[in-house]
Amino acid sequence: MNRIEAKRRNDLDHRKKQFAEPAYQETQYPHRLNFYSTPPTADITLEEFEQWAIDRLRVLAELEACSFRNKTPAETAAHMKPLLDKYLPLDSTSSNHSQLHSQRQKDHYSHFILRLAFARTEDLRRRFARVETMLFRLRFQTDDSRERAAFVRTLNLDWEPVYDEEKRELAPQLAAALGGKNARDRVMEEDWCKVDWIRVPDLVESRRVYLRGGKAYVPGREQQSMVMNAFTKRLEEALELTARALPNLDEDDRLSPILDHLSKNFIAPDSGYASGNGAPIDGAEITARNIDNLSQHFPLCMSHVHRTLRRDGKLKHFGRLQYTLFLKGIGLSLEEALIFWRTGFRAVSDDTFNKEYRYNVRHCYGDVGGDANRRSGGYSPFGCQKILTEHAPGPGEAHGCPYRHFTIENLTTLLRATGVTDPAVLKGVKEDTEAQRYHIACNRVFEHVHKAELKRAKEEGILTAAQLETIVHPNEYFKRSYLLKHLDKAPKPDRDVKMEGA
Incomplete structure (x- = not known):
């Protein structure tokens, strides 16, 4: 047996010598700002x-x-x-x-x-x-x-700095370029630079710089546009x-x-990036008999499906799937979901419901199906991105996103039916949908419907980072709407905590 002492083994191991020096040095960040000129090279997971x-x-x-x-x-x-x-x-x-x-x-x-x-x-x-x-x-x-x-000095933007001695020499002229009160006192505080005047014609035209010898003396406050x-x-x-x-x-x-x-x-951030799939809201009655009352908090995509179900007593496959998962996401239990769908499908018999629809509802909740479906608890509620990009509705179908899949005339009619009649809001929605900013149109409507509650919440400082984000999930829309409409019922010390789930 060829035994080698540990100390000698380290010296002889060529693999350790090969990686004795790292191939890439760790990037240093001396400044908060970054022009991202050099790609990163270290490993990350x-x-x-x-x-x-x-x-x-x-x-x-x-x-x-x-x-x-x-x-x-x-x-x-x-x-x-x-x-x-x-x-x-x-x-x-x-x-x-x-x-x-x-x-x-x-x-x-x-x-x-x-x-x-x-x-x-x-x-x-x-x-x-x-x-x-x-x-x-x-x-x-x-x-x-x-x-x-x-x-800025590290960017090599071909600017010539103006030092304190020159600032003092040209203080009256530089103060005139600054304008405003106490301009003379502010000259020394300002970070000035010199560039060829032809590089800043807009500043020359508006007399926001001092010209001398073909150079424009640009104050720090005007350098931003050049850096941008x-x-x-x-x-x-x-x-x-x-x-x-x-x-x-x-x-x-x-x-x-x-x-x-x-x-x-x-297009619209995925539901996985939002807080849409949380636990039921504390104090909310999420039952089959209360869905009609809760529908006032639904986004337009879900309120349209709900209205269609109540009107026709039936829904096609993707409408049922989209709505079942949404109701699951707001906290409707499997037992209550089965009651809701059975009473909703008023035109079918018990036997037909049990044969054609009951299994699908249970499958969405992970109550039946393969082991993977059961372990995962069934399907997750659809986010805006999925609703916008998958399974566009056909004739007789009610799923999808009205902001994308409706004509502007039908969309306006639907919005008016839900109480949105402000001409400015309807005009903004029209512009958003034409520009394919569908989730922005939805948020515009949300902010209009909840403007009083949002104003109060902002004044009282109870909005957290989660509530400031653009809504990108129907379940998030519901939760935020419900909590805003029930601000008085939330204990003040815990209100910002309760709102965190929105």
Whole structure:
């Protein structure tokens, strides 16, 4: 037996020498802001790959929704702050936060993962560049002024900094460019730079810069547009290069399905990204006899199915499936579901119901079927993305999304029948549906119907990050609607906790 001492074995093991030095150095993040010029190279798990991308997608989708709703920059910043803190926090360097590196690593990797997902088509590239620029602008505006200036200096944007000596020399002229009260005092505080005047013709035209020797002296507050333009231009160029490299990813069958799933969910985020599948609401009577009363809280897709069932006493297959799973999601038990469907199908006999419909309801709940179906508890309620993209309704069918599958005339008639008559809301819904922003149209109606409750909830500060997100699941719509309409019944100390399930 050839025995080698442990110390000598380490010296002789060529495999350890081969990996003595890491192939890739860990990326350092000296700044909070990032132009994402260098792709990440370290290893992450598949779980991190998917979850980080999902979290960033939620933020980008919400930013896009803010622009669709015409929120002001101040409203957008206030709306996005709790969501960013929850899904994509990014603290300043001066905060000395213990998770600074992990925060910036997640931000860095999630950007490049979504870049892979959204580089596939011109439309996705354009949308991705737009919302990423919005996110960068939001962070740029809230960054520490000194840290922001230090970051801008690393971009090599061919700007010439203006130092304190020159600021003092040109203080009167620079103050005139600044304008406003105490302009002379603010000259030294401002972060100035010099560029060729032809690069900022808009600023020259509006007299927001000082011109001298062919150079424009640009104050820090006006540099934002220049940085944004550079960010967007570089990202668009990088997306084009990514699109050319995408065919090489086909060899990795682990990443392609994830990227494909992410790109599809730019239509409307998947139900898996929302809080739609939770436990029944405390205090709510979720029984067969109370469904008619609860239907006032249903989104349009489910209220239409419910009205059709009550009118015709029957539903076709996909209508039954969509509605059964929705009722299951709001907390209707299997026993109550069987009672509801039996009384709803008033034109059929007990024997027919038991033979043709009872089994399907039990199967949805996981009460019958294969072992996998039983272990999983049956099917999950459909989210907006699934309802929008699968099984379009045909003649005589009531399932699907009215915002997508109805004509604008029929949609307007249905909305009026549910009490939505405001011309401005109907006009906004029409514009949203024509632009294929179906979930935005649904949220527009929700905000109109619940405007009084939303105003009160915001004034009392009881809305959490979960309630600020755009609704992307029918069950989430129901829960949020029910809880908003029953604010007085929730104990004040626990109200924000109870609302967390919405």
